[in-house]
Amino acid sequence: MSLSARRPGSTVRVRVQEVDGRSVRHRDDVVATEEPLEIRVGWPGTPPRSLVVTMRTPGADFELAAGFLSSEGLLPSADDVVRLAYCSDPTLRAEQRYNVVTVDLARPLREHPTARYGAATSACGVCGKESLDELELRGCHPLPPGPVLDPATLCALPDRLRAAQDLFSRTGGLHAAGLFSADGQLLRAREDVGRHNAVDKVVGWALLERRLPLTDHVLVTSGRAGYEICQKALAAGIPFVAAVGAPSSLAVDLAATFGMTLVGFLRGERYVVYTRPDRLSD
Numbered sequence: 001m002s003l004s005a006r007r008p009g010s011t012v013r014v015r016v017q018e019v020d021g022r023s024v025r026h027r028d029d030v031v032a033t034e035e036p037l038e039i040r041v042g043w044p045g046t047p048p049r050s051l052v053v054t055m056r057t058p059g060a061d062f063e064l065a066a067g068f069l070s071s072e073g074l075l076p077s078a079d080d081v082v083r084l085a086y087c088s089d090p091t092l093r094a095e096q097r098y099n100v101v102t103v104d105l106a107r108p109l110r111e112h113p114t115a116r117y118g119a120a121t122s123a124c125g126v127c128g129k130e131s132l133d134e135l136e137l138r139g140c141h142p143l144p145p146g147p148v149l150d151p152a153t154l155c156a157l158p159d160r161l162r163a164a165q166d167l168f169s170r171t172g173g174l175h176a177a178g179l180f181s182a183d184g185q186l187l188r189a190r191e192d193v194g195r196h197n198a199v200d201k202v203v204g205w206a207l208l209e210r211r212l213p214l215t216d217h218v219l220v221t222s223g224r225a226g227y228e229i230c231q232k233a234l235a236a237g238i239p240f241v242a243a244v245g246a247p248s249s250l251a252v253d254l255a256a257t258f259g260m261t262l263v264g265f266l267r268g269e270r271y272v273v274y275t276r277p278d279r280l281s282d
Contacts, residue, residue, distance in 0.1 A: 067204025143239040147182035164189035213237025
């Protein structure tokens with residue numbers, strides 16, 4: 001697929017052949033857009049430099065950039081952000097400029113000793129042992145006690161998130177992350193081809209709205225709960241993560257280490273609590 005000279009949309013219309021038994025028909029279909037996003041950072045006295053390239057669904061790109069920096073422990077607060085903008089680099093082809101976001105910071109980017117950047121897929125993974133050490137070096141601490149959810153409220157959250165997934169309804173090909181209050185109110189939902197990107201977009205929204213840390217909130221994801229989902233929630237101060245799918249072993253380890261409630265297989269009235277069941281009322 002060639003890149004458009006205009007800002008890329010979240011979906012692309014394609015011509016398909018649909019086969020159902022012996023029936024064959026040609027029709028138009030809609031697929032989720034997947035394009036690269038390069039995140040660049042700069043600060044006074046330093047020209048912007050490339051930090052990471054990730055594959056994403058266009059939309060909420062500024063939130064994605066801010067959320068990624070926050071989740072990686074590189075951006076302490078929204079006060080450090082001077083400006084977020086699409087790139088105006090004259091050396092870039094016009095069709096690429098909406099695929100580059102520059103984050104201008106008030107001071108040098110915070111570095112940590114095990115930083116891992118470069119190219120990232122929409123479903124990237126990391127080395128478990130090194131990354132747990134990295135979290136401790138970064139200064140992540142055990143999460144506070146609250147909130148306590150009513151089980152009926154918890155069970156209602158996936159349907160509320162699904163109702164907000166407009167792009168999934170049109171394409172069937174996107175993950176979603178939703179940020180909820182303890183009483184079940186959906187505060188923000190974001191969709192992306194990458195489940196990690198969807199979480200970064202939610203965290204980026206909260207950062208730019210100056211809502212971090214999210215100590216009284218619940219994160220719900222449409223897919224499985226891997227290590228990086230929980231890592232991003234921890235960095236944002238979210239003490240309760242629930243997923244429609246299964247968690248990974250390292251996600252369970254992280255949740256247990258830092259006092260996070262981790263729920264998997266949240267479907268209908270059934271769910272599995274892996275850590276900290278005390279955040280669910282009797």
